[in-house]
Amino acid sequence: MVTARLPYPQVKSFTEPAALRARAEELGVELPVDASVDPSGPLAAPVTVDDGPAGGLRVPNRFAVLPMEGWDGTTDGLPTELVERRWRRFGASGAGLIWGGEAVAVRHDGRANPNQLVIGPDRVEPLAALLAALRSEADGVGVAPVVGLQLTHSGRWSRPDGPPAPRTARVDPVLDHRVGAGPSDVLSDDELDELVARFVDAAELAAAAGFDFVDVKACHGYLGHELLMATERPGRYGGDLANRTRFLRTVVAEVRARVPDLAMGVRLSLFDPGPHEPGPDGTGRPSPGAGPTFGPVGPDGRPDLGEAVEVVRLLGDAGVRLVCTTAASPYWAPHVQRPAWFPPSDGYLPPRDPLVDTAVLLAAARDLRAAAPPGTLVVGTGYTYLQQFLPHVGQATVRDGWVDLVGLGRMVLSYPELPADVLAGRPLRTRVVCRTFSDCTTAPRNGLPSGCYPLDPFYKQRPERVELAAAKRRGREGS
Ligand SMILES: Cc1cc2nc3c(=O)[nH]c(=O)nc-3n(C[C@H](O)[C@H](O)[C@H](O)COP(=O)(O)O)c2cc1C
Numbered sequence: 054m055v056t057a058r059l060p061y062p063q064v065k066s067f068t069e070p071a072a073l074r075a076r077a078e079e080l081g082v083e084l085p086v087d088a089s090v091d092p093s094g095p096l097a098a099p100v101t102v103d104d105g106p107a108g109g110l111r112v113p114n115r116f117a118v119l120p121m122e123g124w125d126g127t128t129d130g131l132p133t134e135l136v137e138r139r140w141r142r143f144g145a146s147g148a149g150l151i152w153g154g155e156a157v158a159v160r161h162d163g164r165a166n167p168n169q170l171v172i173g174p175d176r177v178e179p180l181a182a183l184l185a186a187l188r189s190e191a192d193g194v195g196v197a198p199v200v201g202l203q204l205t206h207s208g209r210w211s212r213p214d215g216p217p218a219p220r221t222a223r224v225d226p227v228l229d230h231r232v233g234a235g236p237s238d239v240l241s242d243d244e245l246d247e248l249v250a251r252f253v254d255a256a257e258l259a260a261a262a263g264f265d266f267v268d269v270k271a272c273h274g275y276l277g278h279e280l281l282m283a284t285e286r287p288g289r290y291g292g293d294l295a296n297r298t299r300f301l302r303t304v305v306a307e308v309r310a311r312v313p314d315l316a317m318g319v320r321l322s323l324f325d326p327g328p329h330e331p332g333p334d335g336t337g338r339p340s341p342g343a344g345p346t347f348g349p350v351g352p353d354g355r356p357d358l359g360e361a362v363e364v365v366r367l368l369g370d371a372g373v374r375l376v377c378t379t380a381a382s383p384y385w386a387p388h389v390q391r392p393a394w395f396p397p398s399d400g401y402l403p404p405r406d407p408l409v410d411t412a413v414l415l416a417a418a419r420d421l422r423a424a425a426p427p428g429t430l431v432v433g434t435g436y437t438y439l440q441q442f443l444p445h446v447g448q449a450t451v452r453d454g455w456v457d458l459v460g461l462g463r464m465v466l467s468y469p470e471l472p473a474d475v476l477a478g479r480p481l482r483t484r485v486v487c488r489t490f491s492d493c494t495t496a497p498r499n500g501l502p503s504g505c506y507p508l509d510p511f512y513k514q515r516p517e518r519v520e521l522a523a524a525k526r527r528g529r530e531g532s
């Protein structure tokens with residue numbers, strides 16, 4: 054484990070938006086920062102998704118809650134009280150869009166942990182109840198959000214019963230070593246055909262449970278994302294971009310045919326610098342010998358979005374109007390995927406000011422949106438690191454056309470009411486602003502449920518907090 058002794062100013066220390074703007078200029082990165090936030094300005098403007106039922110779906114404001122699982126379902130994949138609490142808080146946020154809730158496996162073998170939710174014909178009622186709980190909280194704050202369900206197969210990162218049980222899309226020397234995978238774990242073309250059918254069944258069940266859309270997850274190193282990297286895979290699902298997108302395109306086309314009123318979204322890792330590991334001083338550096346990535350990052354640090362743009366255009370042709378941006382994977386490049394001051398226990402010290410990674414994520418969303426088919430709504434990711442200035446950057450990025458919606462991840466775990474407070478013109482409750490302590494990532498890495506242990510009173514008093522502190526201590530002593 055690593056501890057933070059970083060030579061960068063903390064965002065927390067900036068007293069004015071101008072100080073954040075000045076720091077971005079000093080770093081040479083583009084980051085629009087408004088001086089003040091107008092509660093009835095760009096963040097409050099509704100927007101319509103031109104998909105789903107006739108007339109489309111009305112998103113009442115520009116905040117989106119990003120999917121976040123909690124490693125806290127039952128071992129047979131059903132929601133628990135902890136899951137329901139998180140979904141209620143997503144609803145109470147006042148956000149206009151709930152992107153996915155959390156990753157839900159389409160099949161037992163595709164669970165990333167033994168407590169991940171699984172969808173199936175006997176699960177429609179529990180999922181409908183979860184959705185109803187979320188909607189009743191949203192009603193309480195006067196918002197009717199558009200709500201989707203994120204569908205996944207965890208592929209290489211599957212641990213359905215605890216130990217790693219990888220099913221990969223391709224051979225990758227570095228990542229295979231990390232999960233103990235070999236050539237025999239690569240899913241065959243026939244197995245992928247079968248899995249397409251499971252995604253389509255799952256989408257139909259999500260529609261029956263009342264969700265407005267499904268997200269066919271293609272990010273963070275899980276199966277849908279790894280297939281996009283499979284340039285060296287032979288057969289129908291590897292090689293050129295047409296083959297590497299076959300899985301995604303077929304799922305989208307078959308869901309469209311089977312459930313025409315269900316809107317479709319895709320969460321896509323737009324770029325990826327490849328696996329990182331701690332160097333001798335604990336700072337992250339690229340792992341040598343890794344396979345090709347989807348959206349490589351050049352030596353100048355600029356991501357190549359060429360193929361991501363192509364994928365979004367192909368999806369646009371298939372009628373997908375919702376795209377949620379993200380990058381890389383929390384397993385191998387957490388500094389890119391969720392910029393943090395304090396790294397997770399299995400991470401490394403950030404190789405550069407995390408503000409740079411935040412700006413790179415947002416600029417990638419901007420560049421993708423500029424190249425996406427008209428009518429595509431793009432959700433931006435990476436705002437939590439901006440802390441008390443999240444609303445100032447959120448407003449500027451919506452107004453300047455960088456994104457259509459401001460996606461919030463960790464901030465919603467510590468401070469779910471942030472969107473409601475911003476839209477009502479209330480001052481931020483700085484005490485609960487996420488300071489990127491990464492405990493919500495460290496806990497599951499140590500087999501504990503995720504939650505905001507430092508700032509959410511509910512998790513602060515749970516027994517797992519003691520276990521988490523012990524796990525962090527053991528990690529420090531072991532390093
Ligand atoms: C505890 C936790 C669980 C997450 N689970 C998911 C998930 O199920 N699906 C997904 O696409 N992203 C997941 N993410 C990533 C977030 O959606 C988001 O991309 C990331 O936290 C960066 O956004 P932020 O800077 O606002 O936190 C998770 C993140 C955290 C911290």
Ligand code: SF4
Binds near residue numbers: 464491494508
């Ligand atoms: S544990 Fe809480 S403060 Fe730390 S990163 Fe997660 S949400 Fe933020």
